[in-house]
Amino acid sequence: MIQINELHKSYRMGSNELHVLKGINLDIKEGEFVSIMGSSGSGKSTLLNIIGMLDVAERGEYILDNVPIENLSEKKAAIYRNKFLGFIFQSFNLINYKNAAENVALPLYYQGISRKIRKEKSLYYLEKVGLADWAHHLPSELSGGQKQRVAIARALASEPKVLLADEPTGALDTKTSYEVMDFLQGINDEGKTILVVTHEPDIADMTKRIVQLKDGVIEKDTFVEQVRASEHV
Amino acid sequence: MRFIFTRDTWQEIFGTIRKNKLRTAITIIGVFWGILLFVGLQGAAKGMENGFDYTFKDLATNSIFLWGQQTGIPYAGYNRNRTIRLELNDTYRIANQVEGVQFVVPRNAKGIFDGAAPLVVNKLKSGNYKVFGDYPIIDNVSKKKLRKGRFLNHKDISSNRKICVIGERIEKELFEKDDNPIGQYIKISNIYFQIVGVYKENNTDFFEGDDSIFIPFTTFKKVFNTGNRIGWMVIAGYPDEDIVAIEEKTKELLKRRYSVHPNDERAFGAANFGEMFGKITGFVKGLKFTALIVGIATILAGVIAIGNILLITVKERTKEIGIRRALGAKPGEIRGQIILESVFLTLVAGILGMTVGGLSLSVLNNFAKSWDDFPFMNPTVSLQYIGFAIAIMVILGTLIGLIPAQRAVSIRPIEALREE
Ligand SMILES: Nc1ncnc2c1ncn2[C@@H]1O[C@H](COP(=O)(O)OP(=O)(O)OP(=O)(O)O)[C@@H](O)[C@H]1O
Ligand SMILES: [Mg+2]
Numbered sequence: 001m002i003q004i005n006e007l008h009k010s011y012r013m014g015s016n017e018l019h020v021l022k023g024i025n026l027d028i029k030e031g032e033f034v035s036i037m038g039s040s041g042s043g044k045s046t047l048l049n050i051i052g053m054l055d056v057a058e059r060g061e062y063i064l065d066n067v068p069i070e071n072l073s074e075k076k077a078a079i080y081r082n083k084f085l086g087f088i089f090q091s092f093n094l095i096n097y098k099n100a101a102e103n104v105a106l107p108l109y110y111q112g113i114s115r116k117i118r119k120e121k122s123l124y125y126l127e128k129v130g131l132a133d134w135a136h137h138l139p140s141e142l143s144g145g146q147k148q149r150v151a152i153a154r155a156l157a158s159e160p161k162v163l164l165a166d167e168p169t170g171a172l173d174t175k176t177s178y179e180v181m182d183f184l185q186g187i188n189d190e191g192k193t194i195l196v197v198t199h200e201p202d203i204a205d206m207t208k209r210i211v212q213l214k215d216g217v218i219e220k221d222t223f224v225e226q227v228r229a230s231e232h233v
Numbered sequence: 234m235r236f237i238f239t240r241d242t243w244q245e246i247f248g249t250i251r252k253n254k255l256r257t258a259i260t261i262i263g264v265f266w267g268i269l270l271f272v273g274l275q276g277a278a279k280g281m282e283n284g285f286d287y288t289f290k291d292l293a294t295n296s297i298f299l300w301g302q303q304t305g306i307p308y309a310g311y312n313r314n315r316t317i318r319l320e321l322n323d324t325y326r327i328a329n330q331v332e333g334v335q336f337v338v339p340r341n342a343k344g345i346f347d348g349a350a351p352l353v354v355n356k357l358k359s360g361n362y363k364v365f366g367d368y369p370i371i372d373n374v375s376k377k378k379l380r381k382g383r384f385l386n387h388k389d390i391s392s393n394r395k396i397c398v399i400g401e402r403i404e405k406e407l408f409e410k411d412d413n414p415i416g417q418y419i420k421i422s423n424i425y426f427q428i429v430g431v432y433k434e435n436n437t438d439f440f441e442g443d444d445s446i447f448i449p450f451t452t453f454k455k456v457f458n459t460g461n462r463i464g465w466m467v468i469a470g471y472p473d474e475d476i477v478a479i480e481e482k483t484k485e486l487l488k489r490r491y492s493v494h495p496n497d498e499r500a501f502g503a504a505n506f507g508e509m510f511g512k513i514t515g516f517v518k519g520l521k522f523t524a525l526i527v528g529i530a531t532i533l534a535g536v537i538a539i540g541n542i543l544l545i546t547v548k549e550r551t552k553e554i555g556i557r558r559a560l561g562a563k564p565g566e567i568r569g570q571i572i573l574e575s576v577f578l579t580l581v582a583g584i585l586g587m588t589v590g591g592l593s594l595s596v597l598n599n600f601a602k603s604w605d606d607f608p609f610m611n612p613t614v615s616l617q618y619i620g621f622a623i624a625i626m627v628i629l630g631t632l633i634g635l636i637p638a639q640r641a642v643s644i645r646p647i648e649a650l651r652e653e
């Protein structure tokens with residue numbers, strides 16, 4: 001599903017150059033549940049953003065679902081993001097003046113799907129994350145865990161091939177974190193490929209593969225025995 | 234283009250507009266004022282134009298009054314201070330020989346420039362009133378408003394009839410309230426005249442007022458023994474002719490005829506009404522032009538204000554735009570939405586301004602009805618102007634929207650999302 005070869009990325013800040021990714025090689029198959037770990041500043045978000053086509057690599061190869069991602073125009077990138085990827089952010093990134101259902105429906109709007117189907121789908125995915133009753137509430141009326149579940153529903157709504165989550169539990173307490181992981185596991189069980197950035201080992205243990213970043217390279221890449229979140233809820 | 238007409242686009246736009254009502258209100262105030270001013274000033278200028286048109290509608294505006302005076306320069310054996318008296322023949326000459334002249338009307342009068350106002354008697358009542366010897370065509374110079382009866386006609390002229398048309402004040406002063414003067418006889422300078430009409434004061438009369446008597450030119454000549462002399466003449470030019478040039482040429486012709494020195498400015502007096510009227514028309518035109526410029530400038534300022542506020546909101550909404558783009562909004566869609574927002578706000582503001590402007594004009598019009606002396610009437614703004622204003626707003630709204638729109642898509646989504 002995702003193939004990355006010799007990926008480099010550096011940031012230029014004035015005359016200094018910060019080499020953040022120094023040759024990443026990663027191969028992720030369909031249906032995998034991968035966590036990316038590493039100390040702060042090790043480049044986890046940078047890698048995930050490049051995978052998410054929100055940022056571009058400097059050098060190296062990136063193939064998503066057999067499509068080489070290179071020299072994308074903003075328009076192309078938008079279309080690919082919309083079609084292939086679902087994003088979940090640490091700070092939820094819901095649009096505050098749209099209610100839960102409208103937020104979930106937003107990626108569908110950019111897919112050009114009709115109102116009626118958007119409505120049906122958004123309700124379907126809200127139900128899936130257990131928030132059907134909250135469809136008409138604004139984000140400000142939801143708890144952190146609920147907001148993240150709305151964000152998950154939104155990421156799922158466009159039926160992406162890969163879900164990308166940057167510290168999805170970073171702003172949540174342990175109990176809610178596990179609830180969110182429980183959802184993600186359920187989605188993965190259905191076959192969706194998921195990438196999670198986290199620095200919490202217990203969260204990483206709930207995925208199936210842990211990629212350890214250090215000094216811009218992959219230090220360790222191990223498949224692990226998945227801990228089911230439901231056992232801890 | 235199609236996306237302009239889809240309901241979703243508009244829902245997105247209304248969503249963002251509704252989100253911040255105060256901001257929206259502040260945004261549109263500038264354009265609102267601009268259009269209000271535009272409509273208000275245009276309407277007021279049009280109102281004045283209509284007012285002037287109404288005032289002068291009964292008048293041959295492109296005309297000159299011309300009379301003989303005394304020479305100022307000795308010439309061709311004559312001394313200075315020779316009195317020039319114009320004659321009836323002069324009017325024919327001018328009509329035939331001066332280019333651009335539509336018609337020339339000779340006039341004679343008693344009681345205004347020379348001679349005392351004749352005594353007019355009806356039974357026991359009497360008074361002194363101005364008497365004019367006129368041709369029916371004088372009606373084309375300054376239209377008489379007849380309250381009763383008729384005005385002079387050609388038959389009156391050719392048969393030297395002793396008939397007259399009197400002003401309504403004379404009717405009031407010489408007749409009992411319910412005594413109809415038409416058909417009755419009054420004595421003017423001891424000669425009986427039959428009254429055939431009563432006229433009402435015109436808003437643009439010059440000398441007649443409401444207390445004059447019109448009698449046929451030919452009758453006047455006999456009664457007051459004026460021979461071929463005339464008091465003065467009115468020279469009307471065709472509407473688009475240069476009336477100043479006509480005045481020059483007429484004077485040249487008359488100077489030759491009366492052997493007056495070519496540089497003698499005193500020999501003939503003239504009141505160039507066309508020139509005066511041209512100044513008034515020029516004033517109204519200037520007013521309209523100023524209104525146009527002020528209006529456009531204000532609209533421009535308003536639209537720039539909209540652009541500015543949109544630019545600020547785009548900065549405020551950087552994060553939201555980043556989210557939308559992460560979710561798959563193409564740059565074109567973001568750009569289009571912001572431009573549409575700009576155009577929409579501009580148009581809403583404009584239409585509100587036009588509505589309020591229109592209402593103010595109609596209120597103003599109601600007031601104006603009670604100002605008798607002020608030339609103001611039906612202040613309206615033509616549909617062309619409205620269409621022009623709307624087109625300007627759409628174009629400016631689009632142009633100004635381009636700036637925040639470009640700014641919105643120039644931030645890369647990753648940067649936009651990082652913003653807290
Ligand atoms: N736009 C940028 N310009 C300059 N430097 C940047 C930029 N984005 C990230 N960096 C730097 O690159 C390095 C990696 O950043 P990144 O956000 O990928 O780290 P991370 O592993 O996600 O850290 P954390 O766990 O704190 O989120 C950091 O040193 C960061 O300061
Ligand atoms: Mg990070």
